[in-house]
Amino acid sequence: AQSVTQLGSHVSVSEGALVLLRCNYSSSVPPYLFWYVQYPNQGLQLLLKYTSAATLVKGINGFEAEFKKSETSFHLTKPSAHMSDAAEYFCSAGGTSYGKLTFGQGTILTVHP
Amino acid sequence: DAGVIQSPRHEVTEMGQEVTLRCKPISGHDYLFWYRQTMMRGLELLIYFNNNVPIDDSGMPEDRFSAKMPNASFSTLKIQPSEPRDSAVYFCASSFTSVNPTDTQYFGPGTRLTVL
Numbered sequence: 001a002q003s004v005t006q007l008g009s010h011v012s013v014s015e016g017a018l019v020l021l022r023c024n025y026s027s028s029v030p031p032y033l034f035w036y037v038q039y040p041n042q043g044l045q046l047l048l049k050y051t052s053a054a055t056l057v058k059g060i061n062g063f064e065a066e067f068k069k070s071e072t073s074f075h076l077t078k079p080s081a082h083m084s085d086a087a088e089y090f091c092s093a094g095g096t097s098y099g100k101l102t103f104g105q106g107t108i109l110t111v112h113p
Numbered sequence: 114d115a116g117v118i119q120s121p122r123h124e125v126t127e128m129g130q131e132v133t134l135r136c137k138p139i140s141g142h143d144y145l146f147w148y149r150q151t152m153m154r155g156l157e158l159l160i161y162f163n164n165n166v167p168i169d170d171s172g173m174p175e176d177r178f179s180a181k182m183p184n185a186s187f188s189t190l191k192i193q194p195s196e197p198r199d200s201a202v203y204f205c206a207s208s209f210t211s212v213n214p215t216d217t218q219y220f221g222p223g224t225r226l227t228v229l
Contacts, residue, residue, distance in 0.1 A: 034217075043117070043204055043220030044156075090156065100169065101218060103156045 006104035019078040023091030117221035138207030
């Protein structure tokens with residue numbers, strides 16, 4: 001069964017610092033990978049997705065993620081954190097069971113002034 | 114488009130009562146998903162439908178939970194009888210995934226259920 005692991009349930013950065021949220025997946029089948037963001041008291045919304053085209057994927061709000069097959073990773077980055085980036089971020093994988101996504105446990109990002 | 118609509122947004126009930134959560138997916142979407150989110154277990158897929166037909170209900174915790182999709186624009190998740198451990202945020206999501214499994218799932222705002 002496919003699984004998604006997010007390293008670090010909480011990440012804290014200063015405003016303007018680099019954001020790095022880690023995600024690893026396990027699958028024998030090339031996956032489709034997603035990053036979602038959840039702001040307080042809201043549903044999840046898509047940040048970006050990897051669909052086996054370019055390995056570097058750009059998303060909304062200045063976020064990007066790089067697919068590295070050799071490392072089975074899909075880490076999310078943003079060069080300069082903003083206060084509005086404070087939220088919970090979920091990595092997810094699909095493609096092995098049509099329509100179904102497997103979600104990681106989530107990483108709460110805190111941004112300090 | 115109004116997005117995925119869920120009602121109610123908040124529900125407080127007493128143990129043993131029946132609870133019905135409602136979802137209206139985005140028009141034209143053929144997949145509908147019900148998720149549960151708790152601090153302990155994170156985000157769990159409960160059940161999903163394709164063209165109103167349940168495809169996988171292996172995530173439904175027990176027989177107290179049931180879900181229906183009588184038409185393309187409406188789905189319900191029912192808990193009967195409810196228990197305090199059912200307290201969670203329940204999300205509905207929909208997607209248009211005719212042949213492409215990479216299509217995005219769009220989430221509703223969720224229903225926060227508290228069972229006393």
